[in-house]
Amino acid sequence: MPRVVDLAYGRTGDKGNIANISIIARSSEAYVLLREHLTAEAVRQALGDLCEGTVLRYELDNIEALNFVCHDALDGGGTRSLRIDPLGKSLAGVVLRMEI
Amino acid sequence: MVYRVGSAEGFYGDNVLSALPMILGGHVDAICFEALAELTLAILQKDKLKDPNRGYTFDLQIIAARVLPDAFRRRIPLISNGGGLNPVAAAHMVAETARKAGLQGVKIAAITGDDVFSRLEELHQAGERFEHLETSQPLDPGEYQLTNANVYMGARPIVEALKAGADFVITGRVADPCLYLAPLVAHYGWAWDDWDRLGAGIVAGHLLECTGQVVGGNSLALIDTIDPHELPRLGYPIAHVHADGTFVLTNTPGQGGIVNTSTVKEQLLYEVHDPARYVTPDVVADFTTLTLADIGANQVRVSGVTGRPAPEKLKLNFGRLEGFMREIIYTLGYPYAWKKYDQLKILIRETLKPLAIDRIAFHLLGVNSLFGSASPLPEDPMELVVRVMFTAKDEATLKNAVRLLMNNGLSGPAGVSVSGTTVGGEPRAIIGLFPTLIERTHIQHQIHYVEV
Numbered sequence: 001m002p003r004v005v006d007l008a009y010g011r012t013g014d015k016g017n018i019a020n021i022s023i024i025a026r027s028s029e030a031y032v033l034l035r036e037h038l039t040a041e042a043v044r045q046a047l048g049d050l051c052e053g054t055v056l057r058y059e060l061d062n063i064e065a066l067n068f069v070c071h072d073a074l075d076g077g078g079t080r081s082l083r084i085d086p087l088g089k090s091l092a093g094v095v096l097r098m099e100i
Numbered sequence: 101m102v103y104r105v106g107s108a109e110g111f112y113g114d115n116v117l118s119a120l121p122m123i124l125g126g127h128v129d130a131i132c133f134e135a136l137a138e139l140t141l142a143i144l145q146k147d148k149l150k151d152p153n154r155g156y157t158f159d160l161q162i163i164a165a166r167v168l169p170d171a172f173r174r175r176i177p178l179i180s181n182g183g184g185l186n187p188v189a190a191a192h193m194v195a196e197t198a199r200k201a202g203l204q205g206v207k208i209a210a211i212t213g214d215d216v217f218s219r220l221e222e223l224h225q226a227g228e229r230f231e232h233l234e235t236s237q238p239l240d241p242g243e244y245q246l247t248n249a250n251v252y253m254g255a256r257p258i259v260e261a262l263k264a265g266a267d268f269v270i271t272g273r274v275a276d277p278c279l280y281l282a283p284l285v286a287h288y289g290w291a292w293d294d295w296d297r298l299g300a301g302i303v304a305g306h307l308l309e310c311t312g313q314v315v316g317g318n319s320l321a322l323i324d325t326i327d328p329h330e331l332p333r334l335g336y337p338i339a340h341v342h343a344d345g346t347f348v349l350t351n352t353p354g355q356g357g358i359v360n361t362s363t364v365k366e367q368l369l370y371e372v373h374d375p376a377r378y379v380t381p382d383v384v385a386d387f388t389t390l391t392l393a394d395i396g397a398n399q400v401r402v403s404g405v406t407g408r409p410a411p412e413k414l415k416l417n418f419g420r421l422e423g424f425m426r427e428i429i430y431t432l433g434y435p436y437a438w439k440k441y442d443q444l445k446i447l448i449r450e451t452l453k454p455l456a457i458d459r460i461a462f463h464l465l466g467v468n469s470l471f472g473s474a475s476p477l478p479e480d481p482m483e484l485v486v487r488v489m490f491t492a493k494d495e496a497t498l499k500n501a502v503r504l505l506m507n508n509g510l511s512g513p514a515g516v517s518v519s520g521t522t523v524g525g526e527p528r529a530i531i532g533l534f535p536t537l538i539e540r541t542h543i544q545h546q547i548h549y550v551e552v
Binding site: 009010011013014015016017018020022024046047048049050058060061062063065067069071076077078079080082083084085089090092093094096097 | 138139142234318319320321361362365366367368369370371372373374375376387388389390391392422425459461463465469470471472473474487489491530531532533535
C-alpha cells in the first residue's frame, strides 16, 4: 500500500488553535487518487488525540492540492500548547504517513 | 512594465539584511518587512511596560542603520509593521539613526489606530460585545489580565503615506499580506473595489510574507533538490507585478534558493483555511481560480486570481496573561524503561498534588512528542526522554513545584536523571489569544510624519 508521502508533499500552518495541513499531489493521477480516498474523516482518525475538533477538507483542482483544516488541533493554540512543537509544524507528517 | 516588491522579513528576528542584495543589485522598487506573528505584540508589550519609549521590534534599528541609507539613495520605499505597539517612538528612533548616518530629506511615516487597548470601555459603550470568533463567548475582562488589543488594519493608510512621499512607513498591526498590497496600490492606483487586482496583490503578499518559505526554506518538495549549504543564505523573494495583477515570483538574483511551482504551492496554502475565501481587511481573495506556471529558472507566473468585496468587520485580537508554564526533562534507560516511566508519572503527580497546578503533560521526546497517539511505541526501549510540562496561574507556584520535584532526587525510579538546564530554567508566560470582530466605523487610522 502506498503512503500519502509517495503521492504528495505537504506543509502545516497554524492560526490560533486551528492547524491547516496542505497535501499537494505530485501528479495529476495522484491527485485523483487522493481526492477520492483521503477524506476528512480518515484524516481526523489518523490525527488521533492530536485533534480534538472537526476536520474540514477543501479541494483546489487548479493546483491539484487538498487543504485540511483541523479544529482544536494545537493543544489550545501555539501560545498555550504544552507540546514540544506548539505550532504543529510537523503535523502534516501524520497525514503523509497514511496508507492509500 | 512591472513593479517589483521584495520581502526581507517574515518574523521578528528574521535576517533583514537580506534586503541589501535586493537594493544593491537594483532588483526591487519597494521592500516590505513583516515582523508581527500572532504572539509578537504580547512580547512587545513587556518591553513597553519596562520603558514607554519601547514596544517596537529591535529589527527596525538594524533596518534604519544598515538598510535605509542604501534604500533612500535609490528612492526605494521601506514598509514595516515592526512598529508593533509604538510606531511613533519607532519613527523617532529611525529618524535619529538616519540623522546620525548623515541622511537628509528622509520622510518617515508612523501609522497608528490599530491599538485599541485604551479604548475598550468606549468601544463597549458603542456596542462592541467582543465575542470570540470561534466559540462566540463574550470576552470577560475580569477573567485574565489583558496584555494588548490590536485590530488588523488594511493597506489604505500605508498607501496614503506612500502617496505623500514617505520613504519609510512604520505601522503596528496590519494584516500581513496587506503590507505588500500597499505599494502595488500606491504605484498602480488600483481602485479599492477592483477586487480581482486587489486579490492578486494579496496573493503576491501572501507568497512573499514568509520570506524563506517560498524560496526553498521549510520545503518538503525540495528535500532532494535543494543544497543545504544554500539554506543559510537564501535569496529572499521578489514579486514582479504587472498592472493587471498578474505577477512573476522569483528570488533575489545571485543568492541561494529555488522558486518553482512546488515551493509556490507549499506557501500558497500555508496558514490558509477556505482557499476560496482568504479574508483580509481589503478584499476576500480566491485562490481556487489562479494558475501557476514555471516560466524560467526560479520564475513562477501567477495569473487568474479573483477577489470579492472586503468583509464588513475587522479582526481584533486580544492578548491575555493566562498563567505560566514550566518544563523539566528527565531521562530513563534500559531495563524496564516503560515501568520506570509509569513510576515517574506517579511520583510527579503525587508530589505536585498539594500545589495549585492547572495542567500537567507528559511527552516522550523522540517517541511520541510530535505525533501523540499516532506514534507507534517501541516495545522495550533503550531510553525514554520524558518532557514534563506543568502550568499554574503564578510563577511562585511553579518555583515551589520545581523545588518539591527536586526533593525527590534520590527517591525516583532506578537510574533516573534530570536535565540540569531545564531545572535552572525560568517559568514562561502563557499569553492566550482571544480573536473577535469589530465594526470598521470604530477604527480610524492616524499618520504621523517625522522628517530628517
